[in-house]
């Protein structure tokens with residue numbers, strides 16, 4: 001027994017075979033917390049099955065070990081999403097908690113604005129939970145779990161792209177109309193559903209990276225020719241992973257097109273202009289912005305203002321040559337749909353990178 005304070009967690013957040021470095025308790029009928037597993041002890045699938053046999057919905061963690069529990073969730077998120085002992089509701093709850101932490105950290109670290117308000121955190125949680133429920137209903141949860149289990153950084157990036165994309169689209173109904181004709185005439189419930197589908201496309205856009213070796217994904221030096229060819233397959237691999245799911249066609253096309261450049265020369269098909277679907281043109285912008293403002297294995301995050309300068313095609317002066325040039329960030333002017341980029345810059349301006357929470361606080 002312990003006299004500590006406890007928080008309830010779903011049994012489905014415990015991964016069979018993984019080593020939790022926190023203690024797990026169950027509550028007796030008398031309301032006492034009884035130690036069920038010590039930290040560092042593997043929990044087997046059989047033990048978990050026996051624990052949940054009677055329909056047990058909660059186990060408990062000492063609040064003092066919350067940090068260890070949060071780390072455990074991050075490290076095992078992919079497996080938690082494919083855990084047969086967990087309901088979709090619980091998976092969505094865990095996923096949204098972990099993802100909200102990712103967004104919160106990015107908001108404070110990369111965008112350099114103040115802390116997120118409780119209201120923003122709540123909205124972010126709801127948004128991510130809704131996106132995951134949709135993914136689950138459309139039979140694409142396994143593909144997402146595979147990506148997260150393969151490379152956590154890809155998942156972090158995808159979560160931030162989801163959040164920025166939804167915040168941007170919410171502010172720009174005309175862009176949403178281009179993605180889903182009929183949006184502006186739809187009722188509120190239909191609008192929410194359409195926006196949610198766009199968020200799902202954002203979350204899944206890099207899912208094909210599950211087939212790219214982590215040594216390539218996280219390589220500190222520029223990629224060589226062969227590695228680059230492998231990397232360029234990820235939109236096609238992503239489409240292949242989602243082909244048999246019930247996701248809408250425009251979501252699948254966004255995954256396929258998200259590296260196509262507006263003025264041609266992108267991959268995998270080098271299509272251009274309006275042949276690139278609208279959601280893919282949005283993702284091309286948000287994806288680049290997040291990649292450049294995030295920490296990479298080989299360089300520090302770029303400040304948002306400098307990032308925008310590069311995106312609109314005005315290369316900043318090299319500041320004393322202290323930051324190495326990154327080929328993957330250069331020549332971006334030709335990559336984007338100028339009209340959507342203008343709207344995205346206005347949207348970011350409303351975030352007020354000097355410290356006020358503007359547009360993002362409403363998302």
Ligand SMILES: [Fe+2]
Pocket residue numbers: 205206234258259
């Ligand atoms: Fe990508």
